[in-house]
Amino acid sequence: MSGKEKTERLARDEEDNQRTMRDGMLRMLLTSEARERLTNIRMVKPDISKIIEDNIIRLASTGKLSPPITDEHIKQLLLSIQKPKREFKIRRV
Numbered sequence: 857m858s859g860k861e862k863t864e865r866l867a868r869d870e871e872d873n874q875r876t877m878r879d880g881m882l883r884m885l886l887t888s889e890a891r892e893r894l895t896n897i898r899m900v901k902p903d904i905s906k907i908i909e910d911n912i913i914r915l916a917s918t919g920k921l922s923p924p925i926t927d928e929h930i931k932q933l934l935l936s937i938q939k940p941k942r943e944f945k946i947r948r949v
Contacts (some may be wrong), residue, residue, distance in 0.1 A: 890927045893931075
């Protein structure tokens, strides 16, 4: 193996370890319904899923959110992240 291949392999291993730890933390914090919703979000919008996961882990580690985190908590986090949609009214003259 060359030095570049070793570096890439180490980076990949580190990434896998972090993902495993992250999944383990989320598994402990979330109910099964909440995990299912988060998985569905991850399939459709991985960037939003990552933001929600980060928020959950951060809030739980600071003690502001106590487990188990339900599906309703996930919905509330989604609403707080999403940009409000603007309503347009079309008036005919």
